Amino acid sequence: MKTIDSINHFQQVIKEETAVLVYFSHEQCNVCKVLKPKVQNLLEEKFPQMAMYYSDTVNQSEVAAQNRVFAVPTVLVFFDGRETYRFSRNIGLGELEQSIQRPYSMIFE
Numbered sequence: 001m002k003t004i005d006s007i008n009h010f011q012q013v014i015k016e017e018t019a020v021l022v023y024f025s026h027e028q029c030n031v032c033k034v035l036k037p038k039v040q041n042l043l044e045e046k047f048p049q050m051a052m053y054y055s056d057t058v059n060q061s062e063v064a065a066q067n068r069v070f071a072v073p074t075v076l077v078f079f080d081g082r083e084t085y086r087f088s089r090n091i092g093l094g095e096l097e098q099s100i101q102r103p104y105s106m107i108f109e
Contacts, residue, residue: 077099
């Protein structure tokens with residue numbers, strides 16, 4: 001999983017990548033630490049062409065603020081530069097997978 005290191009980097013990723021999942025978290029969030037590898041495994045197994053990035057809400061507060069991320073974990077899913085889905089706090093992997101499946105299959109299959 002790659003890391004977002006600035007607001008410019010975030011904007012570049014969203015502009016250049018067709019499908020992107022951004023995982024917002026911070027080091028003190030224990031739930032985030034457990035969920036992050038599960039989300040990563042889901043993408044690797046089911047959505048291999050989707051780019052996945054991590055953004056630390058403490059170190060990259062500008063990225064979090066511009067995306068209205070106030071709680072962690074938060075997952076934003078972008079297709080063709082547009083925010084398509086937002087999941088925050090209680091994230092179910094099944095719901096995440098179902099949400100991504102349709103737009104992903106329309107683009108990559």
